[in-house]
Amino acid sequence: MTKNTVVTRFPPSPTGYLHIGGARTALYNWLFARQQRGKFILRIEDTDKERSTSEATQAIVESLQWLGLDWDEGPYYQSERYSIYWEFIERLLSSGKAYYCHCTPEQLERRRKEAMAKGLKPKYDGRCRELELGPGPRAVVRLKSPQSGKTQFHDLIKGPISFNNEELDDLVLWRSDGSPTYHLAVVADDIAMGLTHIIRGDDHVNNTPRQILIYGALGEPLPLYAHVPMILGPDRTRLSKRHGATSVLAYRDLGYLPQALLNALARVGWSYGDQEKFTLSELIQKFSLENVGKSAGIFNRDKLLDLNAHYIRETGTEELVRNLLPFLETKGFKNIKDEKLRGAVETLKPRSKTLVEMAENARFYFVDQITYDPVAAKKFLNPDALDMLKDIRIRLQEIRDFTRETVEAVFLRFIEEKKVKLGKIAQPLRVALTGAGVSPGIFEVMEVLGRENVLERIGKAINYAAGSVGSANTKSSSS
RNA sequence: GUCCCCAUCGUCUAGCCAGGUCCAGGACACCGGCCUUUCACGCCGGCGACACGAGUUCAAAUCUCGUUGGGGACGCCA
Numbered sequence: 151m152t153k154n155t156v157v158t159r160f161p162p163s164p165t166g167y168l169h170i171g172g173a174r175t176a177l178y179n180w181l182f183a184r185q186q187r188g189k190f191i192l193r194i195e196d197t198d199k200e201r202s203t204s205e206a207t208q209a210i211v212e213s214l215q216w217l218g219l220d221w222d223e224g225p226y227y228q229s230e231r232y233s234i235y236w237e238f239i240e241r242l243l244s245s246g247k248a249y250y251c252h253c254t255p256e257q258l259e260r261r262r263k264e265a266m267a268k269g270l271k272p273k274y275d276g277r278c279r280e281l282e283l284g285p286g287p288r289a290v291v292r293l294k295s296p297q298s299g300k301t302q303f304h305d306l307i308k309g310p311i312s313f314n315n316e317e318l319d320d321l322v323l324w325r326s327d328g329s330p331t332y333h334l335a336v337v338a339d340d341i342a343m344g345l346t347h348i349i350r351g352d353d354h355v356n357n358t359p360r361q362i363l364i365y366g367a368l369g370e371p372l373p374l375y376a377h378v379p380m381i382l383g384p385d386r387t388r389l390s391k392r393h394g395a396t397s398v399l400a401y402r403d404l405g406y407l408p409q410a411l412l413n414a415l416a417r418v419g420w421s422y423g424d425q426e427k428f429t430l431s432e433l434i435q436k437f438s439l440e441n442v443g444k445s446a447g448i449f450n451r452d453k454l455l456d457l458n459a460h461y462i463r464e465t466g467t468e469e470l471v472r473n474l475l476p477f478l479e480t481k482g483f484k485n486i487k488d489e490k491l492r493g494a495v496e497t498l499k500p501r502s503k504t505l506v507e508m509a510e511n512a513r514f515y516f517v518d519q520i521t522y523d524p525v526a527a528k529k530f531l532n533p534d535a536l537d538m539l540k541d542i543r544i545r546l547q548e549i550r551d552f553t554r555e556t557v558e559a560v561f562l563r564f565i566e567e568k569k570v571k572l573g574k575i576a577q578p579l580r581v582a583l584t585g586a587g588v589s590p591g592i593f594e595v596m597e598v599l600g601r602e603n604v605l606e607r608i609g610k611a612i613n614y615a616a617g618s619v620g621s622a623n624t625k626s627s628s629s
Numbered sequence: 630g631u632c633c634c635c636a637u638c639g640u641c642u643a644g645c646c647a648g649g650u651c652c653a654g655g656a657c658a659c660c661g662g663c664c665u666u667u668c669a670c671g672c673c674g675g676c677g678a679c680a681c682g683a684g685u686u687c688a689a690a691u692c693u694c695g696u697u698g699g700g701g702a703c704g705c706c707a
Binding site: 161162163165195197198200201251254255258259262265266267268269270271272273288290308309311312313314317319321322323324325326327329331332333335336351352353354355356357359377379380382384386387388414417418419420421422423424425426427443444445446447448449450451452453454455456457459463500501502503526561571572573574575576577579580586587588589590591592593 | 630631632633634635636640641642643646654655656657658665666667668669670699700701702703704705706707
């Protein structure tokens, strides 16, 4: 591998599920690595023992896998790499770029509050900086950072960004409990793993100068930075549980296709002219940091829904059936014949926005007893329709090869003879066969249902219509 | 409070770097219409934005400054 090879990473901290903001960051890193034929690394930043859980790690991994964002290395766990980080601390300590500090958290907290009260920036006052203290039971290691001058960098997305070093304080690198802090671990790993591009949320821009200072103290070359604007909730605040479905897995369970989520996520913050729909390979081909915008965005759920409907229409029937199966199972539909399943999916494809919706709308195909929608039944399964239903049933009975085409032919002849519009017979039949006034095309429905089932359901509808002559009660049989 | 970042339709955005071709284009949503066996798809049309104020210029959505608004960061969290 040459030294020009691009290396990116996604470094979640396993303190919760993967939300769409994190997923987009992962996506951008992944896209960039794939496009540049580089490496994409997954690294779990679990240095916070208190809050890290293996469940969260699992959820994150599962989310990435579902999305199809595969990694070339990892997952690395920072909790297993403390010896590496300590080596970096030793380098810093021996070169005088870091020092031991004996201030307690309580003291620091008090000073922070005092500073805030005075309207000052709440930062460490550097009181142990020149004391040359040694290790101690409650000691931490701090970076001795410059107290004047500027730290600046050129962000690939935001352009030049500069901070006065007075704003920065001597951050803790090593905790009193013997663990590294985020800043140290990130820099150490990014160096050790050969990162070339740091693509992350712009909530990290304030961290960047601190990390640059660590690189400087270590004498290591800097990676390139690209800070992606955040995805905000509809109320324009940081994404959180309050905003409803934000986790990747939630979208999976809601019946979204990974491709739809990926497409939608890619387009928040990034654009390629007026193009809205992208296949995965187009995304890899066309993605660029240059076309990532600077301002925060809100995730547009309506757009995701539209995209999902689009990808459902585009996806091959076989694949769609596979994806739909779990949703059918949760509704209690199992062991359905392949052919019927395929047929059903085929008819539902152009009119389903999610897999959940598709499974729901497929119900009438698979239940033994359909339920009549009261309004539709009252409107169409009435005495007016009775004769037509009887007539058409007889005609359908005579078809040997029961297909969409043969069925349609029967109907065309029927309306011609009776001089009625197709809707006149189609609607009662729709209710008879599906229970509702809304459904896929009635001929395709009949083909999928099959001759026997069709005749049976029409028979029941005839009885129902006949029975409703005197009373308008809409008894419904359960499924 | 201090620092950093951002600012085009309700939302995602194109245009901005290289000022005129923009009384600002696309997408989603919404509203009409067409197609039609219902629904959906599809097609056609409509609604709808350059945050504000100065400056530079023959000319500013585009460049500069300021104001306002929003977000983020200020931890022995990441």
